[in-house]
Amino acid sequence: MTHAAGPSTPSAPHADTDAPAHGHSHSGPLHLSQNEHRRVVTVLAALVVPLVVATLVGLAVLWPGRSDLVGSQSFNAQGTSTESATVTSLDVADCAQAAAPLGAVSDGSLLDSAVCAEITTGAAAGAIMPVHVPAESLPAADVGDRLNVIYTADALVGGTPFIFVDYQRQLPVGALALVYAVVVVAVAGRKGVLSVVGLLLSSGVLLLFMIPALLEGGSPMAVTLTGSVAMMLLAVYVAHGVSVRTTTALLGTLAGVVITVMLALWGVGAANLTGAVGDDALTLTTRVPGLDLRSLLTCGMVIAGLGVLNDVTITQASAVWELHAANPALGRGRLFTGGMRIGRDHIASTVYTLAFAYAGTALPLILSASLIDRAVIDTVLSGEIAEELVRTLVSSIGLVLAIPATTLIAALLCRTERPEHAEPTERTPHAEP
Numbered sequence: 001m002t003h004a005a006g007p008s009t010p011s012a013p014h015a016d017t018d019a020p021a022h023g024h025s026h027s028g029p030l031h032l033s034q035n036e037h038r039r040v041v042t043v044l045a046a047l048v049v050p051l052v053v054a055t056l057v058g059l060a061v062l063w064p065g066r067s068d069l070v071g072s073q074s075f076n077a078q079g080t081s082t083e084s085a086t087v088t089s090l091d092v093a094d095c096a097q098a099a100a101p102l103g104a105v106s107d108g109s110l111l112d113s114a115v116c117a118e119i120t121t122g123a124a125a126g127a128i129m130p131v132h133v134p135a136e137s138l139p140a141a142d143v144g145d146r147l148n149v150i151y152t153a154d155a156l157v158g159g160t161p162f163i164f165v166d167y168q169r170q171l172p173v174g175a176l177a178l179v180y181a182v183v184v185v186a187v188a189g190r191k192g193v194l195s196v197v198g199l200l201l202s203s204g205v206l207l208l209f210m211i212p213a214l215l216e217g218g219s220p221m222a223v224t225l226t227g228s229v230a231m232m233l234l235a236v237y238v239a240h241g242v243s244v245r246t247t248t249a250l251l252g253t254l255a256g257v258v259i260t261v262m263l264a265l266w267g268v269g270a271a272n273l274t275g276a277v278g279d280d281a282l283t284l285t286t287r288v289p290g291l292d293l294r295s296l297l298t299c300g301m302v303i304a305g306l307g308v309l310n311d312v313t314i315t316q317a318s319a320v321w322e323l324h325a326a327n328p329a330l331g332r333g334r335l336f337t338g339g340m341r342i343g344r345d346h347i348a349s350t351v352y353t354l355a356f357a358y359a360g361t362a363l364p365l366i367l368s369a370s371l372i373d374r375a376v377i378d379t380v381l382s383g384e385i386a387e388e389l390v391r392t393l394v395s396s397i398g399l400v401l402a403i404p405a406t407t408l409i410a411a412l413l414c415r416t417e418r419p420e421h422a423e424p425t426e427r428t429p430h431a432e433p
Contacts, residue, residue: 040413044247051254055233058226063209064216073287080152082165085117087145088128092116095128115141119162122151133164140167191239198238202231206303214299217290221261224299228257228306235310245321248413252313252406257302260309260398264301267390268294277384297387305395308353312346312399313406319343320410335411343403350399354392362388 076082089095095116115138117131131149133141146168152161184192210227214220232253240246267273275281275293284291320339324330330338359366362385369379380389 064212083122089116195239198235220295249317255405256402324414339407
C-alpha cells in the first residue's frame with residue numbers, strides 16, 4: 001500500500017524500535033505516530049517491567065540452591081557396576097560357553113531371553129558374554145546395538161552375571177538433534193538459531209530451578225508460575241526480540257496461563273483427581289516427604305500447554321500487526337474482528353492438537369484400560385485416563401481463550417492516527433470473507 005508523503009506529513013517511527021537491530025520483526029515497520037509510539041511503549045513498560053521484577057524476585061526467593069535430593073538415590077545396588085556392551089549375536093548358543101573363563105556356569109535353560117554381547121568396559125572387557133534381556137526389550141535388539149548392562153559378580157555361578165539395563169541411544173538421538181538444529185537454522189535462519197537458544201535457556205529454568213525447587217518442598221504453584229513466566233520471557237524475547245509485537249504475545253500468553261491455572265485448580269478439585277497414579281507418583285511420595293501430588297498435577301497441566309500456548313499467541317499477535325501494517329488506518333474494532341477471523345483457524349486446529357498429542361502419549365494406558373470389562377464411561381473416567389482428559393480440556397480451553405485475549409491486546413496497541421493524506425480508496429477496506 002502506498003501512502004502519500006507531503007511536506008506536512010510527519011515521519012512515522014517504528015513501534016518495534018529495536019527490530020532493525022535484532023532482526024526479529026514479524027513484518028515491516030509499524031506506522032505509528034510519535035505520540036502513539038510513545039503511548040504504546042509506556043503501556044507495555046508499565047505492564048512488563050513489574051512482571052520481570054516479580055519474576056526475578058520469585059526466582060531469588062524460591063531458588064533451592066543445591067538440592068540434596070537430586071542424585072541422592074544410587075542407581076546400582078551394592079556389589080554391582082554398570083558396564084557397556086555391544087551385541088554380537090542374537091543367538092545365545094553362540095556364546096553359551098563363553099562364560100567359562102570367568103567361572104560362569106550355564107545350565108542350558110538360562111538364557112532363553114538373552115543375546116551375545118562383547119563387554120567393552122570393566123574387568124571383563126573384550127569377553128563375549130550372554131546378556132539377559134527382558135522379553136519386552138528383546139524384539140528391539142539387533143547385532144551392533146550398544147547396551148548398558150549391570151555386572152553382578154555373585155551371579156557368575158548362575159551364568160547370568162550381565163543383566164540388560166537399557167539401550168545406548170546417544171548416537172541416534174544426537175543425530176536427530178543435529179538434523180533438527182540444521183533444519184531449523186536452514187529454514188528460519190538467524191531467528192531459528194535464536195529460537196533454539198531460547199529453548200535451551202527455558203530448559204535450563206526447568207532443570208536448574210523448577211525440578212530442584214519442587215524436590216526441596218517449594219510451593220508447587222509458586223514454583224510453577226515463577227518458572228513458567230521466566231521460561232516465557234526467555235523463549236519469547238530471545239527468539240523474537242524485544243518489541244511491541246512479542247510483548248503483546250507475551251501478555252496474551254500470560255493471560256492464557258492465568259486462565260489455565262484457574263481451570264486446572266478447579267478441574268483437579270471438582271474431578272477429585274489425586275495425582276497418585278502410576279509407579280512414578282508413588283515413588284515420589286516415599287522419597288519426597290510432604291510433596292503434594294495434587295498440586296504437582298495442576299502444575300503439570302500448566303507446563304504441558306505452555307509451548308503450544310506461546311506458539312498461538314505469537315502467531316496471533318503477528319497476524320494483527322500484519323493487518324495493521326497493511327492498512328494503518330484500521331480501527332480497533334476492525335483490527336480485532338479481522339484478527340479473530342484469522343484466530344478462528346487457530347482455534348479450529350487447537351481443538352484437536354492437544355487431544356491428539358495426549359492420546360498418543362497415553363495410548364498404552366488407553367489400550368490397557370480397554371481390556372477391562374467395564375462400561376466405557378467408567379473406563380474413560382477412571383483415575384489415570386481422567387487425568388489426561390482433564391489435562392487436555394484445561395489446556396485447550398486456556399489456548400482457545402488466549403487467542404481473543406491476545407487479539408484484543410494487539411488491537412488496542414495497534415491503534416494509530418489516520419494518515420493525513422491517505423487516498424479515499426485506501427480508507428478502511430471491507431475484510432475479505
